[in-house]
Amino acid sequence: MSIFERYLSLWIALAMAGGIIIGNAAPSLVEAIAAAEVARVNLIVALLIWAMVYPMMVGVDPGRLRDVLKQPKGLAITLVVNWLIKPFTMAALGVLFFETVFADFVSPADAQQYIAGLILLGAAPCTAMVFVWSQLTRGDESYTLLQVSVNDVVMVFAFAPIVAFLLGVTDIAVPWSTLVLSVILFVALPLLAGVWTRRRLGTSSKIEAFRERIKPWSVVGLIATVVILFGLQGQVILDRPEVIALIAIPILIQSYGIFALAYAAAYALRVPHRVAAPCALIGTSNFFELAVAVAISLFGLNSGAALATVVGVLVEVPVMLSLVAFANRTRGRFA
Numbered sequence: 001m002s003i004f005e006r007y008l009s010l011w012i013a014l015a016m017a018g019g020i021i022i023g024n025a026a027p028s029l030v031e032a033i034a035a036a037e038v039a040r041v042n043l044i045v046a047l048l049i050w051a052m053v054y055p056m057m058v059g060v061d062p063g064r065l066r067d068v069l070k071q072p073k074g075l076a077i078t079l080v081v082n083w084l085i086k087p088f089t090m091a092a093l094g095v096l097f098f099e100t101v102f103a104d105f106v107s108p109a110d111a112q113q114y115i116a117g118l119i120l121l122g123a124a125p126c127t128a129m130v131f132v133w134s135q136l137t138r139g140d141e142s143y144t145l146l147q148v149s150v151n152d153v154v155m156v157f158a159f160a161p162i163v164a165f166l167l168g169v170t171d172i173a174v175p176w177s178t179l180v181l182s183v184i185l186f187v188a189l190p191l192l193a194g195v196w197t198r199r200r201l202g203t204s205s206k207i208e209a210f211r212e213r214i215k216p217w218s219v220v221g222l223i224a225t226v227v228i229l230f231g232l233q234g235q236v237i238l239d240r241p242e243v244i245a246l247i248a249i250p251i252l253i254q255s256y257g258i259f260a261l262a263y264a265a266a267y268a269l270r271v272p273h274r275v276a277a278p279c280a281l282i283g284t285s286n287f288f289e290l291a292v293a294v295a296i297s298l299f300g301l302n303s304g305a306a307l308a309t310v311v312g313v314l315v316e317v318p319v320m321l322s323l324v325a326f327a328n329r330t331r332g333r334f335a
Helices: 008-025 027-035 043-058 062-068 072-101 108-122 130-136 141-167 176-201 204-232 234-239 241-268 273-284 288-299 304-329
Strands: none
Touching: 008 027, 008 204, 008 234, 008 304, 027 204, 043 130, 043 141, 043 176, 043 204, 072 108, 072 141, 072 241, 072 273, 108 141, 108 241, 108 288, 108 304, 130 141, 130 204, 130 273, 130 304, 141 176, 141 273, 141 288, 176 204, 176 288, 204 234, 204 304, 234 241, 234 304, 241 273, 241 304, 273 304, 288 304
């Protein structure tokens, strides 16, 4: 790896600090970036994520999509973890910490709001950033695409009922515009662009050479995204650091716990590493655009639930990078 890639964690840490500084030093710039959104999807962040996803989509061979169905174990792990385990463990951790462990530090009303936000995060598996994590672990592009696509289909039918059950409410207004736009921007369009690029390039050697040339832009897009995300929340981080720390604790436990469960299951079932790493990372990462949008629609922009979903955004990148590093170090343990 190049020096730039080898010290990616350092650049991310600097990007987080830089984002906080920019968010507080240039609030007008941050407000302008925040205003550039459609259906709760920030278009500037979407463009950067698109740049991150595109290099991996160039590696997706449409002819192999039929072959990945011959390896159902990785897909089964993803579905079980994302829809039968993750939402419920996140709810349990939220109740444990905010009704027991942190009961002396937050009011009961705030505790319920934070629990609601955590539930929304737990019920929304990742759609976009997982392509980046898969690429960083040398995951199977075609299989990752299948896993994300199936997750998106399940999300359409399962998200609202699971959230309604765990929150104890009956009227969940799913922001379909956010869900549909995110799938189009982060899955459909990059995939079409990738297929078109493969056809234009023709040979596998040209495709691989092109991917190597554009791969650095994926990392640049990741760093720029971190700067913007932390810039958008810079004031919140400085105003309420103690609350953010409390909310982050159950999210961290959930993230590492879910990854450990899925990764261990993949190892036990002898799933190849190129499939095992992405299938564990999908369950760990979150579809934060959807979670934030639902939190705002249900509880309001300044609610504790909305704040909890935002903390999920802040925690995600450092956590995922640490898990990517662990997955890469343990590659040799898989068949």
